[in-house]
Amino acid sequence: MKKILSIFGALAFAITLFVSSASACSSFRISSEDGHHFFVFNFELGGKPGSEVVYYPRGTEFTANAPKGLKPAQWKSKYAVVGMDWFDQMMLVGGINEHGLAAANLNLPNYTEYQKASKEDNGKILAAWDVPTYFLTQFKNVEEVKAGFKDVKVVQQLWNIMGGEQNIEFHYTFQDPSGASIVVEYIKGEPKIYDNPLGVMTNSPDLAWQHINLNNYINLTAQDILTKKVGDKDLIATGMGTGMLGLPGDFTPVSRFVRAVAFTQTAQSAKTHDEALKMAIRISNTISFPEGVAKVILGDMAYTGKTDWVMIGDLSERKMYFRHYDYLNWRVIDLKELMKINTTKPLYFDLKKGPAFEDVSSRLAPKNK
Numbered sequence: 001m002k003k004i005l006s007i008f009g010a011l012a013f014a015i016t017l018f019v020s021s022a023s024a025c026s027s028f029r030i031s032s033e034d035g036h037h038f039f040v041f042n043f044e045l046g047g048k049p050g051s052e053v054v055y056y057p058r059g060t061e062f063t064a065n066a067p068k069g070l071k072p073a074q075w076k077s078k079y080a081v082v083g084m085d086w087f088d089q090m091m092l093v094g095g096i097n098e099h100g101l102a103a104a105n106l107n108l109p110n111y112t113e114y115q116k117a118s119k120e121d122n123g124k125i126l127a128a129w130d131v132p133t134y135f136l137t138q139f140k141n142v143e144e145v146k147a148g149f150k151d152v153k154v155v156q157q158l159w160n161i162m163g164g165e166q167n168i169e170f171h172y173t174f175q176d177p178s179g180a181s182i183v184v185e186y187i188k189g190e191p192k193i194y195d196n197p198l199g200v201m202t203n204s205p206d207l208a209w210q211h212i213n214l215n216n217y218i219n220l221t222a223q224d225i226l227t228k229k230v231g232d233k234d235l236i237a238t239g240m241g242t243g244m245l246g247l248p249g250d251f252t253p254v255s256r257f258v259r260a261v262a263f264t265q266t267a268q269s270a271k272t273h274d275e276a277l278k279m280a281i282r283i284s285n286t287i288s289f290p291e292g293v294a295k296v297i298l299g300d301m302a303y304t305g306k307t308d309w310v311m312i313g314d315l316s317e318r319k320m321y322f323r324h325y326d327y328l329n330w331r332v333i334d335l336k337e338l339m340k341i342n343t344t345k346p347l348y349f350d351l352k353k354g355p356a357f358e359d360v361s362s363r364l365a366p367k368n369k
Contacts, residue, residue, distance in 0.1 A: 024044040024045075024107065024202070024203055024251070024253060024256075024289070024294075024305060025041065025042060025043050025044055025045075025104070025106040025107060025202070025203065026041075026042040026044075026106075026200075026201070026202045026256050026257075026260060026287045027039065027040060027041045027042070027094075027104055027106065027173050027200070027201045027202075028040050028199055028200045028201075028260045028264050028283065029175055029179075029181055029199030029200075029264070030264060030270065030276050030277075030279055030280040030283065031179060031270070031276060032270040032271060032272055032273055032275060032276035033269060033270065033271045033272075034271065034272055034273065035316070036272075036273040036276055036314070036315075036316045036317070037175065037176075037177055037178075037179055037315045037316060038276055038277060038280045038312050038313065038314055038315065039096065039102035039104075039175045039312065039313035039315060040280050040283070040284050040310070040311075040312050040313075041094045041104045041310065041311050041312075041313075042284055042287060042288055042307050042310050043084065043093065043094070043307065043308050043309050043310070043311070044289050044305055044306065044307050044308060045086075045305075045308055050086060050087055050088050051084045051085060051086045051093070051308065051309060051351060052084070052085055052348045052349060052350055052351060053082065053083075053084060053320075053322065053333060053348065053349040053350075053351060054082070054083060054084070054085045054092070054095075054346055054347070054348050054349075055080070055081070055082045055333075055335075055338045055346060055347040055348075056077055056080065056081045056082075056092075056133075056137065056346050057077070057080050057338075057339070057341075057343055057344060057345075057346070057347075058077055058078065058079060058080050058339075059076050059077060059344055060076065060077040060137070060344075060345075060346060061074070061075075061076050061077075062074065062075055062076075062077065062090065062133060062134070062137065064125065064126045064127060064130040064134065065126075065127035065129070065130060065157055066117070066125040066126075066127065066155065066157070067117070067125075067155060067157055069119075070117055070118075070119065070121070070122055070125055071122035071123055071125065072123075072125050072126070072127070072130075073123060073124050073125055073126055073130070073134065073152065074123070075134070075137070075138065077137035077138075078137060078138055079097045079098045079099060079136070079137055079138070079139075079140070080097065080098045080335060080338065080339050081095050081096070081097045081098070081133075081136045081137055081335075082095055082096060082320050082333055082335045082338060083095015083096065083132070083136070083311070083320070084309065084311055084322070089129075090133075090346070091129055091130060091132075091133045092132045092133045092136060093105060093129075093132065094132060094311055095132065095136055095311075095313070095320070096136070096313040096314075096315065096318065096320055096335065097136045097137065097140075097335075098318060098335060098336075098339060099140040099141060099176070099177075100176055100177035100313075100315040100316060100318055101135075101136060101139060101140060101141055101142070101145070101174065101175075101176045101315075102174065102175045102176070102313040102315055103131075103132040103135055103136050103145075103172065103173065103174045103175075104132060104172070104173055105128070105129065105131060105132055105170040105171070105172050106170060106171060106172075106173065106201055106202065106203055107169065107170060107203045107204070108169050108170055108171040108185060108203060108204055108206065109169045109203070109204055110169070110204055111169070111185070111187070111204055111205060111206045112169035112170065112171065112185065112186050112187070113156075113186060113187065113188055113189050114128060114154050114155050114156040114186045114189065115153045115154055115155055115186065115189055115190070115191075116155070116189060117153040117155045121153045124151060124152050124153055125152070125153050125155055126152050126153070126154050126155070127154075127155060127157045127168075128154060128155075128156065128157070128168045128169070128170050129168055129170070130154075131154060131170070131172050131184075132172065134152070135148060135172075135174065140176075141176040141177075141178065141180070142174050142175070142176045142178070142180035142181070142182055143180070145174050145182070146182065146193055149184060149191050149193065154186060154191070156168075171183060171184060171185040171186070171201070171206070171207070172184040172185075173196070173201045175199065175313075175315065176315060177315040177316050180195075181195070181196040181197065181198075181199045182194060182195055182196055183196045183201055183207045185206055185207060187206065194207055194208070198211075198261055198264070198265075199264065200257055200260045200261050200264065201257075202253040202254075202256045202257040202260070203253035204253055205253075205254070210254065210257045213254060213257075213258070214258065214261060217246065217247070217258055217262070219246065220243065220244055220246065220247055220262050220266075221243040221244070221266070222243055222244070222266040223243045224237060224240055224241065224242045224243045225237060225242045225243065226242075244262065247259060247262055251287075251289055251293060251294045251305070256287045259286060259287055260283065260286075260287055263283045263286055264283060267279055267282075267283060273314075273316075273317070277312065277314070277321070280312050281312070281330070284310050284312070288307040288310070289305050289306045289307045290306065291304055291305075291306035291325070292304055292306075293305075306325055307325060308324070308325050309322060309323065309324045309325065309351060310322065310323055317334075318334070318335040318336050319332055319333065319334050319335065320332065320333050320335065322351070324351040324352060326352065326356060327351065327352060327353075327354055327355075327356050328356065328357075329354065329355065329356070329357070329358060331354065333349070
């Protein structure tokens, strides 16, 4: 009997380690000179998260999750929201609301410790995965979000996904149309709210560590070094890019963080809305996972990571652009148009619908001189 329990215990631990080690996400902000801000969220899980685009209208009723014996928060949506759900649950992993507030949760294993809740907290308890949904449906901007964390208890709770019960450990990013950006992390049982002027977030370690680590890359610059004299020898650059020598190219959270900061800070300044949107897409590509380049193997379990989908929140225009791993054409949903629909029920869109490629054979024509 003890041996059986030991096997099940080891299996549960392996599954938890498997998921926490394997899941990865990245987010960053791109802005245009004319005041448009874009929130970019690369979602990497690879374990068939079953995400769909979902629209929650005003008045949608939600019930959070809480440990046994405690009562979770219940609320109605004040604001309409569009975003991505996962695991066929009524919750958002990331999205934007009608005021242009964007939010997402990203994995933060080994550094997270949530709050403890008691019966005195009944009615204001959220599980880790409830946070983006609650704050997007209840608050207008980053300043309101900061204050809102004082009124909830975010607790650790097992989540039955991907073949076992998981201890989910997240940190959270919020951005709004003013350009404000914060990260919220639960460290030693308390929420830590950090202003995030760089607008970048990945996974572990925590945000403070990631910012300290940037000191190791103080030499990175967009300015190339074309020639250099070493002793009596003249060295000549083999091509463009010498200013970024040493930029990490792997897919670890630390390297993705450095890469996202380097590119968002040095990329050509976007003058207009459309230029910023296109730049956001290009930078997203530099931190995306092709399937097979990163694997986790624990015993008989094998996991291959990939960027399941990418969403870009257009915070000033209240639009969400998105693409799926297998459907690379970018699509867009206008939240303002959705709000014109007379519905009290959530609306969904399958990410895998639509052509993967556009056939333009019939549109070829002679060139007009």
